Amino acid sequence: MSSVKVVKIGGKIIDDDQILDAFLKDFVSIKEPKILVHGGGAIASKIGKKLGITPNMIEGRRITDEKSLEVITMVYGGLVNKKIVAKLQAFGKNAVGLSGADLNIIPAKKRNPKPVDFGWVGDIDQVNSKWLLNFLNQDITPVLAPLTHDGKGNMLNTNADSIASAASAELAKTNETELIFCFEKPGVMNKEKLITEINLLLYRHLRDIGLITDGMIPKIDLGFQALKNGVKTVSIRSFKSVSKITSGTQLIT
């Protein structure tokens, strides 16, 4: 096994069964060994709301209290993860759904409650790639939910982009690795125009003038971090073109 792809998909792909099916069919057509990392925010919020759990927010950021952690564990680890695995099986790709607790793949630390207590949020300690490589070597696709664990019996809520970046960096130690962030736009946009290549200097400039904002900032930061940690190729692109060799925005050094 030489090269490995780590593909991350977000909530808008997962929330729509037709989009998810189209994405997964395209994903299955990738010949290289591959790992899928998923988020799942919108469904968790919807189900949490129905259960009467109002998200606590501090400075615009969500707090993972005990009840929210239960919802996230159910929705990310159960509903979304198993739906994707069952669909991959139907599309002819053997797959295994994993949280960070399974096989101790992603041990993490509960985030320091100072200065802000975000609750049951985990910062990744390490990614144990032994079993990921075991599965990939036997033509099985690991499907990672955005959940880690603290080794003390608690699950932790962990950002899916962070998991994708950390997993690809770990795999890069043994294999040529590509990291692909898939979302609903063609890539990083300068207003209507797709930016096909971006380096740190251009990124900082576009961020400083307010053209790259919000959730795209940590995503690009994590992408550059993966590049720095030895991942060979990092791109941000549309979920419609996961199997295309070049597409979207390439992050370059």
Add this chain to the structure above:
Amino acid sequence: MSSVKVVKIGGKIIDDDQILDAFLKDFVSIKEPKILVHGGGAIASKIGKKLGITPNMIEGRRITDEKSLEVITMVYGGLVNKKIVAKLQAFGKNAVGLSGADLNIIPAKKRNPKPVDFGWVGDIDQVNSKWLLNFLNQDITPVLAPLTHDGKGNMLNTNADSIASAASAELAKTNETELIFCFEKPGVMNKEKLITEINLLLYRHLRDIGLITDGMIPKIDLGFQALKNGVKTVSIRSFKSVSKITSGTQLIT
């Protein structure tokens, strides 16, 4: 690896965190390779009710409609399964949580809708033991949720006792296997008295005179089926004595 234990736990153990912790600590002390199969009924009903999903019943039996299947997939595959795996990790036992879709471990068929349509309920086609044995050989405990899949992209609700019986029968083809059903009583009871050994003749007699009733009937049937299929030892016992060598009610031929 010579002998394997398959242990099944039901809802009353899972619903109480203190009981679950005590059970898992005892379970971890078992030296032999072991698989844990869990149910999870009460939590699923509670969460379903909060979500406004009223269980449809036909002839006293629950129908798994689409909404119920979502709840079951979330609760069994996510909340309960990951909670158990995280706790096992904390107690020093590496574990992996699996539904029947993961690694295609338990393909199933949606039950024939005639004469009664029970909805998204799966009857087990087979148990693929290759990966179970792989994990056991590397000192990892598989934790099986009562979920299978139809190979067409759908999860299916499958009785945990049936999964435990089928998994142990499959493992018995290659390894000496013991099946243990754990629940809240000391074993099969004749009023206040524990029956330490039961064979088919005694079972049928006690059933016919109404001393063995309800959920105990399919459990014992599945236990005898496992014995018939080559499982060496089958017992029904208290969750307080999973690690004891002899305990509860032994099923004998």
